[in-house]
Amino acid sequence: MHTHIIYRFKKRLVYDLCLLTTLALMGLQAIAQPVRESRLPGRQYINAHDLLLTGRGATVPTLGYNRIDSNLLGAIPHRVAELSKNTAGLQVDFITNSSSISFKWTLDKYSVLPNMTPIAKNGLDLYAFRNDSCQFVATAAATGDRSERTAISHLDGTMRHYRLYLPLYSSLTELYIGIDSGAVIQIPKIEKRPEIVIYGTSITQGASASRPGLAYPAILSRQLDATVYNMGFSGSGKMEPKMAEIIGHMPADLYILDCVPNMTADLIHKRAIPFVRILRKIKPAIPILFMESPIRETSFWDMNMKKRMAAQNKAIYEVFQSLKKEGLKNIYYQSAADLSGHDHEATIDGTHLTDVGFSRLTTIVEKKIREIVPVLFGKASD
Incomplete structure (x- = not known):
């Protein structure tokens, strides 16, 4: 208050x-x-x-507009450190x-x-x-x-x-x-709201919404009446161990991992499981939602891109299944199906979503979130 x-x-x-x-x-x-x-x-x-x-997380100093505490920037890749100064979200x-x-x-x-x-x-x-x-x-x-x-x-x-x-x-x-x-x-009085951390790529950061309020984390925050932390880093959402620690110490009722577009299949196999284990050690009970990469429109034509994207999504699904077999609880999965629609008109450049694409993706993700934590956000409607 x-x-x-x-x-x-x-x-x-x-x-x-x-x-x-x-x-x-x-x-x-x-x-x-x-x-x-x-x-x-x-x-x-x-x-x-x-x-x-x-x-932004409570650990970030009040002055300035960074998304990550400046004292931690030396421990993460230079590009992530630079992008953390962008004010997305x-x-x-x-x-x-x-x-x-x-x-x-x-x-x-x-x-x-x-x-x-x-x-x-x-x-x-x-x-x-x-x-x-x-x-x-x-x-x-x-x-x-x-x-x-x-x-x-x-x-x-x-x-x-x-x-x-x-x-x-x-x-x-x-x-x-x-x-x-x-x-x-x-200063308005705002009651404590549910909190969601979305860690991901340029799409999470907001490319290519027409204005800041139409990035999908911003749309979700309004539709769910939640505080949504935009931890998207263009080209740089790659699940480094230190990033697991950083987001693990942010307040969250749900984590969304949306890094697949920035990682090769090999890197997903190498980093995703250790990343989740670090996150789970810090927040043992908080649900985690794994996101596949939205379908890149160029993959319908570029066979190398098609093969790469299929391998990425296959790798994150295998990671998810492996963690389930280990007995990890409270983890969830969102496939690429329907994320950006089926008319091939949801991107600006074949990869990054327009306002149309973000609207479609938000509809799918919002429904999944309501299924995961209905007690906070209400049940998903059909």
Whole structure:
């Protein structure tokens, strides 16, 4: 449960004094943060770290936007360490009655990818809670390393809970939420929710959703009302032992292992069983869901790809069966069948899923999750 901290934004020169005086009178404690100057008239900004930042494990230091504790980066492959600075799966929740919402953010480096939209890679994706659901509001596209954009205007002034999804494939150095100078912003009260850790590849990280809120871990978080930790690392989900320790110490009611696309069949046989044993030693009773690789569209034409993908999925199934024979309990399996549909129209490049592909995959995975832990998420519907 989070204590409400209300920031009533005043004029720049008296902001800190007024805030501290008000809080003292209310018997509350807070650290006043400097409000950043804005090129937009009538704007005041609050640091996102003073709001509710979720989507990463409790062991990660509160400052910065890493997904893995920076003290552990030397123990994992360099590429994984670099990708852990991407903000995939991180989100900021806040309540405000502002008539418009703006954002000011700085990227470590603005860049583009050929198979992703600039908004998905570098931008922000705003949702709001309405009629018992979390509904898309607007996006904010980055204009370079530093950006300031108004995402939505002419709101009705209702106190409303918002959720902001951060960039999928970029690193943030700072983020500020901008509201009207006379508006109120609060930290929402959120009860503890079920927690899911998804460890995987570029598809888990979000390639190639059109915007951050449409990556499949983000969709699952809304549909299941759960905290979903996106531990996807593009090209680098390879089940190193240290990664088993890292995710093993994250809070979880379910682990999803979605690494098959990044591993050869031989590497799966070599690493998957030791990885699961490490995870089981840390979390003996938490269910684990093994995921096959979605069918790559190019495998219908490229015979080498077809052979490689079949070998990958065969290898992870053999690992699963071997662990079951050992007597390992509470492990589950999701085959590639139906994950991305059958019309061959679910990818952007033959491998990475579009919004259509992610919607289809999420439907299958959500149903499987409800079958595994119905007590947390409700029974799966037919």
